[in-house]
Amino acid sequence: MSEKYKTVAYYPGCALEGTGHGYNRSTKAVGKKLGLNLVEVPNWNCCGAMEVKNIDPEIQNYLSARNLGIVAEKMNVDTVMAPCNGCYHNLKKVEHDIAKKPKTQEVVDRLSQKAGHATYQAGQVETIHALDWIKDAIGEDGIRARIKNSLKGLKVANYYGCMYTRPRNIFPEKDQGPGSESTYKPHYMDDLLAAAGAEIVDYPLKTACCGGAHTLADSDTSTKLVLNLLQTAEVCGADIIATECPTCHSGLEMHQVRAETEHGIKTNVKMLYFTQLLGLALGISGRKLGLQENVSDARGLLKEKGLL
Amino acid sequence: MTTSAPSNAKANATVIADPVSADAPVDREELEQIFDDISSHPRYDHELNGCLNCGICTATCPSAHYYDYSPREIVQLLWTENLEGIHDAMQEKIWACAQCYTCAARCPFGNSPGGLVMVMREVAIKHGMESAKEVLRPFSRVMLKVMSTGNQLAPNMITPDHFPDWGPNISKVEAPLNILRKAIPMPTLHTLETAWAVNLKTSIELYTIWEDSGVLDQLETMDENLFDVVVDIMDEKREDYEDWLEEQDDDDDDDDDD
Amino acid sequence: MTEPILIVGGGPAGLSAAQALSAVGRNSILVEKEDRLGGAPIISGYAKLVPSDEWAKDAIGGMVSRVAESDLVDVRSGARVTEFTGAPGAFTATLSNGESCQVSAAILATGFTHFDSINKPEWGFGTYPDVVTTVQVEQMISSGKGVYCPSDGRAPERVAILLCVGSRDRQIGREWCSKICCTVSANIAMEIREQLPECSVYIYYMDIRTFGLNEIKYYWRSQEEYRVKYIKSRVAEVTSDGNRLLIKGEDTLVKRPIAIPFDMVVHAIGMDPNVENDSIAKVFGVDLQAEGNIAHQSNYGGTGVTSRPGVFVAGAAIGPETIDDSIAQGQAVAMSAMALSPLAAAAAE
Amino acid sequence: MPIHEKSLIRPEDLTEHEALEIDGVDVSGHWSTFIETRVVSDYNERMEEEIAALPGGEYIHRCWQCSACTNVCTVNDLNPDFNPRYWIYLARMGFEKELLRDKDLLWQCVSCHKCTHACPREVVPEGVMKAMATWAELKGHTAVSPSASFDAEFTEQIVATGKIEEGRIIRGFFKRTGQPLRQAWLMEMSLRLAKHLPILMGIKMALAALFRPRTRNWGKSQAAIEEYLVERDAANKRALNLD
């Protein structure tokens, strides 16, 4: 096992302190179990999500750059891990924009100076996703070696959403041939959960959109998109949709409920964070993984499968 | 949606339904037959060579000024053999064409979109399409005229009742129509029922052409009443002509007697 | 000693052939019908060439002076070949000025003729003074006067360039693509934008064929740097309301008819076969293609081989061609002519 | 006789008189109906510049209409009238009237970034659509869209505290858009969550609602952002010739 990513800065983001709390708990628990250290970025701020960009992209860049600046200046690590796709995307984006667009650097410098903190320069910090973290630090073999409770018999559809893969140009490490992550057909989560014994179903909508940006602003659209994700997963034979983003996860949960209450369309597939599934395989208790915090309650199913 | 949800029953494979219209689906076989009739029409190969999608036909099309109608679209539908699209265009779009043939004069590929529209109109008639019947209904008066006389238009057809939008000045001199007609210095135009005096034999010759070229069959498909009227009129005219011929023979005989 | 090689036409291909032959020490006779060398780029007054961005009078002018200064090239300008007899290695060419010469082979670098827009009258050329051709805009630029509306000399505020004028059009018997007009038009559009930053330039196209690297340098750059707009539409007619020109088209991407006013309309004229090809073919006894260009055999056995042994063809005489490629062909065909003529001469002995 | 191809004409292009008499002739209804042309008669060259000046719009001029964006678009799948390729073109050429026909669709982009991913020219169609939606709002063609309300609520919270809290966002958004908070599906969600949510968690969330999560020493960042926003707002208005 390599020392890579043994200790990384941890940027949980706002959602992991709210609806994504189960993701937060399970990520930390899995890290601990695997002997990986997470050091939370001190006094971080919101990355700006999608919404600030719509008001002004450079403010969003500033918000994300401030966090990277803290990591660069105050933490003795060169990698920051963000489990949320939105945060991950934004940190990657500002890295890209600062390197490529003079205007971004100019605005970030200007605002940082006014705010009285160090500015961020491209290349100081590497941003990774929770999937990169476990995949590169532990790998499939590492997982297989540590399995206490194989996920055998559990049929899982892996859902990556939009911000993990798009647009291509902010993820220069992806699409680099065998082994690297793919923007077209991402597989890191598939690899890890397969190593944990899960039966991965062939799910064509891995990177389709859940309409998370419009969960409230245009709920009907979100419900339609989510329902398509859920029904397709069921057609593909999945019991579980594994997620790796709090916004996607809560979007799937919320619109599963909404499809049922508003349109009377019921679906049975359950959503679990991939860290929750990995944690189960590693023998961590359901409670420590925050299974009780999910709206779509998978505990009955997991008991049936002998995983709880 | 990217993949159809399982709750949506797959449409019957032999039936093509427009997902957004409430119209009854059309049999695939019927669609193929329609396209077959279009593409085997003797005009078809003259009128369609390919398409650069350049838009010059639509650019110059008078109908495109007002209707969401595009000769380029018609050509594309045919060239790509879009059977549903062709059928759809035959419901409405092909009737928007003004048949001016500017498109044909402009096409860099030497196509004639207007000619293709004519082919589609003929096929719409062959298939007894409702759209064709609807279009033909207000046309029936002139149709009856041309089929039974050989003239498309007659002076007495242009009345304020039928053409209020042509205003009060259809004629600027107040006089009975028959007098005005006789004041035209061409003897052949002293007529009311036809644009010019048409020889009885001429009308009958034309009727033979209608019969033998399949035009009467077209009419029967489209409008049975009109068909019956035309047949009745022409039967009568034929009888009149036969009678006249006999009279001539008699006269000839008389002449011989002299 | 072998006889010199005859080169007909003093444009890029002919100049390049002469240059190549003199570089290897071979004599050539260059016959040009005009009173000066340079071909279309010089005689028609082109501005900056694509893709070199060099002024025609410098770039082609340089070729002209190199040829003119060469002792091995015998330039006969203001003359045509009126008779061409003999066999490979021993041809006799008679010129219109009464001279005659012995040559071992001939290279036809007789070029093309610009499409005459008068043959596409519905696009307004010949009827409205502000409808001009790309060649005329080149002349406006190369003369240093800048781009102006011929009707009153004002600077246009909005210019439309129509592509495929005299190309890709069965209506006028020209089904071919003239190959260079897209690139040249993008170049002209940028020149106009540079000279007249307040002037908008629109290019009306069927397809954009700025092949190869020209894509970046012309098609992309004209948009990204110069904000030239491209409208996918073949225009139906150019008329005038007495004040401005009116373009009638269909914007095929919006599926809507358009009728847009312009101050100036530029025809991107295509390349016709040389109007004199019929007589050239007769004099040299070579075949023409159906389109009217000089026919040549496939390149696999030798470059620029015509139907008559010992007579070769290069450049736009074969069909629409770029200046760079004409130059390359001139050189390649010089090689063909050179390789053949001593052999033929030997065979004749 | 009614127009047979009526569905091919936009209703607003028809001028009809229910009852009309001219020079003593009754020409009511179809006897005097006129159709107005659908031909576009000029380009509005300002429009592209205006949209390019708004956040997200800066690369609009690169578009060469390949339609990769529309072909991959998530929302286009649901509604074929949602067509980024087409709108970008309309905006570039200044077919203002046409774009405004779809003004209430523009904001419905779900920001899935498929278009940006697919675009061979880095037009960032997603950003351009946001810019077009902003343009329509600033020009007064549309009311503030739910999406823009959400963005504003979200941004205001971040600017104020450096972080967001989801419950507060929901409440703030519903208040802005005048919707009741007690929506059936949200109630059902809370109910399901409460069934198995440990009391401790409930307390924590309630606390978060009361005591807003915030980034320490945020004040100077807030001031810097606010200053920039004022600048930006002025720039947007300037670009659109608004006061």
Add this chain to the structure above:
Amino acid sequence: MSNSGEKFTGHGEEWRDAKLSAQDAATATSWVELKIDKRAMLTNKDRVEDVRDAMWELEKDGEIIVHRVGDQHEPVMAKTLYGWDKKIPTNQLWHHKSCGQCGNIPGYPASLLWLMNQTGTRYLDETDQTSCTAWNYHGSGIGNIVSLAAVFLRNFHQAYVSAQAEGLDPGYYYPLVHCGTSFGNYKEIRHFLMHSAELREQVRKILAKLDRLIDGKLLIPEEIVHYSEWLHVMRQRIAAKQQIDASSLRVTIHPACHVYKMVPEDVIYDDDVLDGNRVAVSTGIMQEMGTQVIDYSTWYDCCGFGFRHIISEREFTRSFAIDRKIKVAVEEAHADVMVGHDTGCITTLDKNQWIGKAVGKDYALPVMADCQMAALLCGAHPYKIVQLHWHASPFEGLMEKLGIDWQTAKAEFEAYLEDVAEGKIETLYDPKRAITSGEGYQR
């Protein structure tokens, strides 16, 4: 480049000259070293087929007989779009009338016949002819290539044999087509006929039944000739008879689609008319008679007739006619009159103006055919011959501008109507000649 004020540049007197210096003008045109013939590539018939060549082949093969334009028809050669020759007969003409003209613009054919009388042209106007039926076909779709071809050849056969009624040889008269749609349709159908043996066979069967074959063969006309072409080649001779000065008249020409866009290679383009850039007919005679021909931006547009639209969807017809033609001619070209050369166009543009009042588009532009205008300028009676009272557009102002006393003329006509009521009818030719067979026929 046209840069001399003399040439047609479009907008009458106020048109701006290009004002190029001689040197600029030379530079601007020097690249055209050789004036290239109109559509030079196509003059080479290897590339574009001339249907007449196919006819000669078929005739040689014994399949058809070609009805030639002979010396007796005193042909004048005209140049077509590609520079090909077209023989326009100028004498011994068989009038193939137009249903729309005869039905509601009778002054149209009457003016033409009157001009023929003036120029001493022999002709026949008879009853043994039908409409070409193409209006019906284009409007409704009822009809087909076979019926159109049979009607075409039946009528042209009658033209060929008609002279026998007067004891003359067949072929004495050559058909002259009045209607633009007939003209376009017949040419299109002739093309199909020359290219389809099957079609020829189908038509042969029908015509055999009608006894309309010559030696068992189809009779195909060498040239299909529109009256406007006759008018064009006769323009100097007609202008010689001109009595009224028309130099103040601003004329807009409406060229007819079926005349110059259908089978365009057969259409006359004259280097002396509009620099050869546009179809020559109508413009040629109007220029010859000294009027100012004014260009306008919608010159190429059709009139909006639409075949079915003029009958059943006049919303389109009137909108197009007013917006794209009448309005432009009035507001842009400040025209006194619009002159055309086809039935449908004249009807459409003339009849569909008044209704513009419904939407505040109130225009009053006189519309008439080229031969009507020519007859008027040669002194024909505006009512008795030119029959302008059938036109809905106002023409009184136009006549005043030309110095014609229309009130007196109208009074004369009204008086003549009383004669007519009593059977005292004046005609342009002997009515007996109109009937060549059947009932009423007198040798």
